[in-house]
Amino acid sequence: MQSVIPWRRGVEVFLRQKRICSFCTKSQVSPETTTDTITVQGKAYNRDSWTNVTPTILKKVGKNLHCQKYHPLNLIKLRINDFFYKNYFNKFRNPLFSVYDNLSPIVTLHQNYDSLLVPIDHPSRKKSDSYYINSEYMLRAHTSSHQVDLIGMGLDAFLLYGDVYRRDAIDASHYPAFHQVEGVRLYTKYELFDKSVDNDRLNLFEDGHRLPTKQESHTHESSITLEHDLKKTLENLTLHLFGKDIEIKWVDAYFPFTHPSWELEIKFRGEWMEVLGCGVIEQKIMHTAGAADKVGWAFGLGLERLAMKLYEIPDIRLFWSEDSGFLSQFEVDDPYSPVIYTPVSNNPQCINDISFWINQKNFSENDFYDLVRAVGGNIVEQVHLIDTFFHPKKQRHSQTYRIVYRHMERPLTGEEVNTVHQEISVKATQTLDVDIR
DSSP, rough: OOOOOOOHHHHHHHHHHOOOSSSSSOOOOOOOEEESSSEEEEEEEETTTOOOOHHHTTTTTTGGGSSSOOOOOHHHHHHHHHHHHOOOOTTTTSOEEEEOOHHHHHHHHHHTTGGGGGTOOOGSTTTTTTTTTTSEEEOOOOGGGGHHHHHTTTTTEEEEEEEEEOOOOOBTBBOEEEEEEEEEEEOOOOHHHHTTTTTTOOOOOOOOOOOOTTTTTHHHHHHHHHHHHHHHHHHHHHHHHHOOEEEEEEEEEEEEEEEEEEEEEETTEEEEEEEEEEEEEOHHHHHHHHOOOOOOEEEEEEEEHHHHHHTOOOOOGGGGGHHHHHHGOOOOTTTSOOOOOOOSOOOOOOEEEEEEEEETOOHHHHHHHHHHHHHHGGGEEEEEEEEEHHHHHHHHEEEEEEEEEEHHHHHHHHOHHHHHHHHHHHHHHHOOOEEOO
């Protein structure tokens, strides 16, 4: 589904320069690594002390699962697009929100952090939390990385879909590559107060104080109106996706780039779950983007989280499966067709533990998780830290991890598992400076 809004000339130039479009094309460029450089999406980047992205992760770049026809993430995207296309229009009766779904996930650290006011000491900046190509470029950790760029080109309402990357634990609901949608809506004074009888008297800005309910530069009227509009929009979106038989609650939250901020939670099929995070865009960001005369809100949600609940998909690894037994279940012409995932097989788990002494002070669990993913790939279902202790005589720290192996499509042999487990032990010794116990 395409937006029919005519793009401004400046936006067209920006999109050509950045190779961004509302169509999706699967990258034909495979990542290549050498000692000194990493080549991905046709461009070479110099390695340095910050480089921690692995070939396994780079192979995910360009897959664009959210754009593949009949993929469950694409069905969720179509549902979200449909909601905004049918409910929000400009003065020409064209859809108000434009859609971007093929922006490169390679961004600068400035785009991912500084442009969004992420503090210099924020945990997400650590090498243990994000994937760095080098000290200047990284794989985006959120689709918000493009927010300032798009606002700066004059866009007032847009949806942005893309793959994002974070170093995380290994289990059925976490994967280092997943997909988000970012939504942004901006207002001028007369657009925000268009339904007020005395809108000439109302103002967006004041020289005030920062409170839990407003920013220092926003009037109470603009803050209240923005909050009401944001929450009404997202409550309606949630009802559109999950149906009316749900409970909704708002929880106060913190994000560096919005204030005030909230998370929306719903009770769906008897369980509470977080659906999205949102808030009023910090006016400093608006000023940087060249939209200082406007106010706005933004939200972000994970596509996998929604799809796993709506389709009862038990394991996040399945989204990356190319097995026809999985994908064929979502071959529906109507994205609203009811689909409940049926397991292709129930292959048994194989469980092995690994214990080692840690020799380096800055050892990170996520470094070990990345190593396990790189060696074991998608046959690794879970990795859990099950024991840690300090030996007072040896003055050494020890950790024990439990690795659960299970192939999504066939049973694993003991020999296969032992071979992979042994390789993990060898690689951990070589690259993480640990001693296997």
